[in-house]
Amino acid sequence: MADQPKAIKFHYIKSPLARDIHVNGVFGGINPVTGDLHLSVFAERPPIPTAITFELSSEGSLGPEVGDSREGRDGMVRIVQDTLYLDFATALSLHQWLKGHLGNFLKAHPEIVLEDEL
DSSP states (O other): OOOOOSOOOOOOOOOTTOOOOOOSEEEEEEOTTTOOEEEEEEEEEOOOOSBOOEEEOTTSOEEEEOTTOOBSOOSOEEEEEEEEEEOHHHHHHHHHHHHHHHHHHHHHOTTOOOSSOO
């Protein structure tokens, strides 16, 4: 029987679909069929108008925006960027990774005080 390797190298290759995203929050839960944890990460922003009316000058050039002409949504928009599906082992690994990095972040920022421990 061949000797077991003592180490293994992993190469990180970015998918053509990979992108950097800003995350303001997460929505999700446990999939009742598979038992996987699903996390939909989202970014928040004010809504962009769906239409705006502008005055036209006598020459046909664009003038100022007409007072209350904006159409669109009110409130805020949450744009779901991606959804992650994690089995228990991966979710636990992510938890430990976050706990370690948040601990380092708190050490670097002593002005941040938490009511509960991580």
